[in-house]
Amino acid sequence: MxxxxxxxxxxxxxxxxxxxxxxxxxxxxxxxxxxxxxxxxxxxxxxxxxxxxxxxxxxxxxxxxxxxxxxxxxxxxxxxxxxxxxxxxxxxxxxxxxxxxxxxxxxxxxxxxxxxxxxxxxxxxxILQAEAVNDIIHATSYKQATISFKQLGGSLSKQMTSIRNKIIHLLSQIEAGIEFPEERLRTSSQRILKTVESAMYSVNSLVESYNLGKTLAEGITLAITGKANVGKSTLFNSLLKKNRAIVTPHPGTTRDYLREKISLKDSIFTLIDMAGLETSTHPVEKEGIKRGKKIASQADGVLLLLDASRKETSEDSVLIKKFKNKKILLLFNKIDLPLKMNTERVKKLAQPNPTLEISALKGTNLRKLKEKIYKLFVPTIEQDEEIILHLRQKLILEEILDSLIEGQNLIKEGYPEEIYVEEIRKVIPLIGQLTGEIRADDIINDIFNRFCVGK
Ligand SMILES: Nc1nc2c(ncn2[C@@H]2O[C@H](COP(=O)(O)OP(=O)(O)O)[C@@H](O)[C@H]2O)c(=O)[nH]1
Ligand SMILES: [Mg+2]
Missing domain, CATH: 3.30.1360.120 (Probable tRNA modification gtpase trme; domain 1)
Incomplete structure (x- = not known):
């Protein structure tokens, strides 16, 4: 070939x-x-x-x-x-x-x-760099592309090599201790434990970064929620710059939910428009509300809309409290109309969540809104932080972590070197699988079949 x-x-x-x-x-x-x-x-x-x-x-x-x-x-x-x-x-x-x-x-x-x-x-x-090549080609946002570019340069590979070298060094120390059991050559189990734990820490950060990687690739989901008729679909449309959702003066227009992507600067967002969150007796609307609640609770963030041209009600306070444990941005909509809501009072109630006055219909403060959305919901990534973008990588990293945890437990429980060295040794071929140093045909086929012809 x-x-x-x-x-x-x-x-x-x-x-x-x-x-x-x-x-x-x-x-x-x-x-x-x-x-x-x-x-x-x-x-x-x-x-x-x-x-x-x-x-x-x-x-x-x-x-x-x-x-x-x-x-x-x-x-x-x-x-x-x-x-x-x-x-x-x-x-x-x-x-x-x-x-x-x-x-x-x-x-x-x-x-x-x-x-x-x-x-x-x-x-x-x-293999990590090969995956990065394809990630750049298929990047869904500029931010994701820059992460992949770094990995193409070998940043992730270098981190894995460094972990591997530390473990290999550790293994040789443990083995020397087994072979020549005189005091002088033995490394204390405390020191061994420290190296294992430092590797655990690095690998664990990588595993945890996968959620962020997924969010960066698939988009940060933002649920637009609030009572009926507050202007959710109007806002959805103006953020998308197209008439995607049906807007009418009648409450209960949106029954199913709608999902669309928008990009703000280097990141993408998935906006979700849905039925108003209140009780209804209509079976279709009821189902829409049920789904809406679930989506809002699973979203990365919530845009909670209030109609500022009406007096606040106890229902509004209930909604604000309901989302207290989520990242929310409270929006007072319809500020083109005479203000009836006591916004200062509601703002106090919503503390410490940020708020903004807008008119979804007239486009007032829409630019400010986009800036706030970006600042509030785009996760910050440290300069040298590695982000895992593939499930394949995450699964192998989890296996590595499992072996390290098992090794840690055995050391702590006072097992002899011969026992825990076996557990730590497992890490080496796993890193080989991750970087592709160990070649597995099915994995290679799987990875390269996702490429375009000509790349
Ligand atoms: N004056 C004014 N009316 C608005 C504004 N936003 C929405 N509306 C109107 O409020 C009504 C309900 O809007 P809609 O987007 O369907 O609300 P939803 O039920 O929350 O999705 C429609 O008649 C909209 O034109 C706004 O900022 N100012
Ligand atoms: Mg609607």
Whole structure:
């Protein structure tokens, strides 16, 4: 497989300004030379220097497109193999012809992710970095992309290597103690415990970061809630900048819930509009309210709307109290109308939750609202904090943590080295699985099948 020279279109399917076909493998240049002819006959193809020319159909003996060819000699390439990139117009007809002619001239059409797979198999990147490549391509927010970019650079791999090295060092100390039981060579169980616990701490932070990673990838969910007719659907629509939810002057218009994504700066949010939270006798509305309550309780944050053009009622206080344990932003809506609500009193009641006056209908303070939403609900990430974005990674990290905890328990309970060393030793192959140092075909297939062809 690695012996083949592979070819694929690397740009998205469809029409575009530019299209790129890539080749990787030892026949890259000789295959490319059959299809590409330099503009100046006899011009030399220099390493990493784009050369202008025409694409040649060697079957029909005709030129069919203008193109730039760049040759990247191994080993300092994406795949560590010889590579060629041909860029031309982004025309599916041209690009497919190019791949067809290339395949007939001795290359093979690449499988999804095969270029990156080669980078992995040839040892340029590990599996964590390969996953990061795909994460960048499929990033749902800028913030997530920046995390993946760091991991592509090896930040997570380095952290795992450092944990692994500490454990290996520890294992050799324990083993030396077993083999030469004189006092001098023995490491105290207190010191062993300290190293195990420090590894536990690092691994545990990684496991815990998965929730944040998931939120960053899937969006921070914000439930828009409040009584009927306070303007929830109006706010939902104005934040989305489209008329997604039905708005009427009649209470109980929204019965099902609606979910839409918006992005604010580098993060994405999933906004949920739902039925008003009060008692109803209508069975459909009742079900809507029930679901709404559940969604609001599961959301990362709540925008609680009050109608400031009406006097506050005891129902309003009940709602505010109900969400006290959640991150809420209290919004006084309809401030374009004469104010009837005693907002100062309600604000006191809502303390310490932040509040804001808005008009969802007229768009008053909408920009301020977006800023507040961002400040309040986007989690802060420390500069050097690693975020786990994959369930695969999280599951292996949990196994590592389990072994470390078991080791810790055995040490604390006073078991001999021979017993707990076995538990700690388990961590090493697990880290190997995580970084891909230990190759498992089913996992590799699973990871690279999620890639695009041409990457
Ligand atoms: N004057 C005014 N009316 C609003 C505002 N927001 C919503 N409304 C009106 O209030 C009524 C109910 O709005 P809607 O969004 O359906 O409320 P929901 O039941 O909470 O979803 C509609 O007639 C809206 O036009 C606002 O900021 N100012
Ligand atoms: Mg509504």
């Amino acid at each position: 690695l012996e083949d020279t592979i070819i694929a279109i690397s740009t998205p399917i469809g029409h575009g300004g530019l299209g790129i076909v890539r080749l990787s493998g030892k026949r890259s240049l000789s295959v490319a030379k059959r299809i590409f002819k330099p503009l100046k006959s006899g011009a030399k193809i220099l390493p990493r220097r784009p050369l202008l020319g025409n694409l040649y159909n060697y079957e029909q003996k005709e030129y069919f497109e203008e193109a730039l060819l760049t040759h990247f000699p191994k080993p300092h390439t994406y795949t560590r193999e010889d590579m060629v990139e041909i860029s031309c117009h982004g025309s599916p007809v041209i690009l497919e012809q190019l791949v067809r002619l290339g395949s007939k001239a001795g290359a093979r059409h690449a499988d999804p992710g095969e270029f990156t797979l080669r980078a992995y198999l040839r040892g340029r990147i590990d």
